[in-house]
Amino acid sequence: MLKRLYAASLLAGAQLACAQNSVTLYGIVDTGVEYYNNAQTGGAFVGVPTLTGALPSRWGLHGAEDLGGGYKASFTLENGFAPGTGMLNYGGRLFGRQANVGLSGEFGSVTLGRQMNMTMYALSNADIIGPSIHSVASFDTYLPNARSDNAIGYLGSFGGFKLGATYSFGRDAAGPAGPSATNCAGQIPGDSVACRQYTVLAAYDSARYGGAASYDVMRGGNGATAPLSSPAYTDTRVVIDGYVKLGSAKIGAGWIRRNIAAAKHAQSDLWFVGADYSFTPTFSVDAQAVRYILRSSSDSTMMIARLVYLLSKRTAVYTSVAYMINSQFGNAPVAAGGTVAMGRNQLGVMMGLQQRF
Numbered sequence: 001m002l003k004r005l006y007a008a009s010l011l012a013g014a015q016l017a018c019a020q021n022s023v024t025l026y027g028i029v030d031t032g033v034e035y036y037n038n039a040q041t042g043g044a045f046v047g048v049p050t051l052t053g054a055l056p057s058r059w060g061l062h063g064a065e066d067l068g069g070g071y072k073a074s075f076t077l078e079n080g081f082a083p084g085t086g087m088l089n090y091g092g093r094l095f096g097r098q099a100n101v102g103l104s105g106e107f108g109s110v111t112l113g114r115q116m117n118m119t120m121y122a123l124s125n126a127d128i129i130g131p132s133i134h135s136v137a138s139f140d141t142y143l144p145n146a147r148s149d150n151a152i153g154y155l156g157s158f159g160g161f162k163l164g165a166t167y168s169f170g171r172d173a174a175g176p177a178g179p180s181a182t183n184c185a186g187q188i189p190g191d192s193v194a195c196r197q198y199t200v201l202a203a204y205d206s207a208r209y210g211g212a213a214s215y216d217v218m219r220g221g222n223g224a225t226a227p228l229s230s231p232a233y234t235d236t237r238v239v240i241d242g243y244v245k246l247g248s249a250k251i252g253a254g255w256i257r258r259n260i261a262a263a264k265h266a267q268s269d270l271w272f273v274g275a276d277y278s279f280t281p282t283f284s285v286d287a288q289a290v291r292y293i294l295r296s297s298s299d300s301t302m303m304i305a306r307l308v309y310l311l312s313k314r315t316a317v318y319t320s321v322a323y324m325i326n327s328q329f330g331n332a333p334v335a336a337g338g339t340v341a342m343g344r345n346q347l348g349v350m351m352g353l354q355q356r357f
Contacts, residue, residue, distance in 0.1 A: 001276070001284035001308045001316075021066055025357075027059030031083040032352030034133060040331075040339035048084035051179065051337035053352040054132050054306065054318050056144075057083050058097055067103075074109075075101045090145075091174025091181055097147070108156025108163075115153050117166040118201035119146035119239060122214035125205065126241035126252035128274030129288045133350050134304045134322035137336040139270055139292040140258065142180035142237075144336075146216070148197050149173040150187055155201075160210075164201040171197035171218060176225055179336075184224035194221040194231040211242035220262070227262035234261045249277045267295045274304075282310040298330035314356045322348045 030053035037044040060078030067073055078097035080089040090096020100113030123143065129135045131144030148168035155164040170186025172195060186195025196219045203212035218235040220228030228235055241254025253273040260266040274288030286306040293299045304322040311317060324334040324346040333340040334348035 001278060001286075001310070021064070023061060023063035025059070025061055027057075028055055028354060028356050029057050029083055030055050030352060030354040031057065032350055034335060034338075034348065034350040036333070036335050036338055036340075036346055036348040038341050038344040038346045040341055042341070045338065049133055049335070049337065049350065050082060050084065051089070052131060052133050052137075052144075053350070054130075054308070054316075054320060054354055056089070056097075056131055057081055060095075060098065069105075071103065071105045073101070073103055076115075089178060091177040093174055096174065096178070100151075100153075102153075108154060111151075111153040111155075113151065114147060114149045115151055115166065117146050117148045117151070117153070117168075117197070117216065118164050118199035118214045119143065119216045119237060121155070121162075121164060121201055122203065122212040122239040122241065123254070125210055126212065126243045126254045127272065127288075128250065128252045128276050128286055129304055129306065132304075132306065132320060133335050133337075133352075134302070134306075134320050134348055135288075135336065136256075136270060136272060136290055137179070138302060138324065138332050138334060139268075139290065139300065140256070141336070143256070145178075145180045146199075148199070149185075151197075160204050160206050162201065162203040162205070162212075164203075166197075166199045168195075168197040170195050172224075182218075182220075182225045182228055184218075184221040184228060186219075186221060188221075191231065193219055195219055195224065207245070209242070209244040212239070213241075214239045227260050227264065227266070230262070233263070235259075236261070248279075249275060251275045266297075269293050269295075284308050292332060299327045300330040300332040301325045302332070302334065316354045318352050318354065320348075320350045320352070324348070 058080045062076045064074040076098045077095045080097045100111045100115045102111035137144045148171045150170040151166045151168040153166040172184040176183040184195040199216040201214045216237040220233035236259045238257045243252035256270040258268045271291045276286045278284040288304045290302045302324045306320040308318040328343045334346040340346045
């Protein structure tokens with residue numbers, strides 16, 4: 001249920017052409033209390049999450065103007081923040097989630113600025129749990145934060161098919177702060193390689209099933225955070241996933257291959273399969289299993305279950321429970337933003353409250 005709301009917010013950000021000469025304020029405030037054991041420093045943690053709840057908290061502005069002839073101009077400004085402290089996420093940027101302007105028509109939409117790239121769109125329908133506190137973010141913090149600075153983006157719909165791409169002239173202008181940041185600003189005069197990024201997408205969606213595939217390549221830069229500390233180094237992700245709807249249930253599954261070609265090569269595979277079932281219009285259950293293998297190093301498996309109850313159309317309470325099984329050298333934490341002692345298994349629980357506006 002929360003995942004479907006998240007997918008709807010992605011659509012609103014990508015296809016603002018549905019609005020007509022309007023500006024809309026929207027947002028989500030989502031937090032609660034979390035627990036996990038076997039922290040890296042020893043013992044257990046009990047407190048307010050630092051990164052996310054069932055969905056990341058944000059507020060934003062989006063709008064569109066009808067230009068006539070089937071063309072529209074649109075913009076999105078979206079801020080991410082931590083409810084526990086009131087601080088800005090995404091490297092302390094005012095609009096760290098999105099800051100872009102674009103044009104759309106029958107050809108699709110073209111967007112300029114900081115924007116969600118095609119890796120995020122590829123995962124938006126098949127990843128049942130989404131960017132929750134217990135999610136694929138435990139293995140790869142980039143996945144729920146797949147955005148590119150200084151980018152040109154295209155997304156077009158042709159019947160049930162979607163084609164998209166982004167190209168960033170400097171993908172990481174916020175520096176080292178925040179999830180998945182690598183201090184690789186780019187846009188260096190005379191350097192057409194450093195800190196560039198491109199992503200591409202091909203997807204199909206119908207009323208009952210769909211699938212997507214994306215390809216994402218990041219370039220490193222001199223002085224950037226390891227392992228991408230040179231323009232010659234690359235970080236590549238391939239996503240292939242799909243979903244099917246069966247009455248009140250939805251099942252999604254996918255595979256993500258990551259290759260880091262740097263001073264030390266690294267390869268990982270991540271598989272996920274999950275299901276969502278709505279017992280009533282106000283009560284649903286989500287569950288997902290995630291398997292992660294870092295070649296010649298470690299492996300981890302996480303089991304997630306989430307219960308969601310809608311108090312109203314805008315307010316929900318939920319409980320998320322997850323268990324992480326790490327191999328001898330595995331250190332994947334059960335919670336986004338959490339820690340775990342090397343080789344230890346970990347239990348995580350969160351009870352949260354979400355309000356949308």
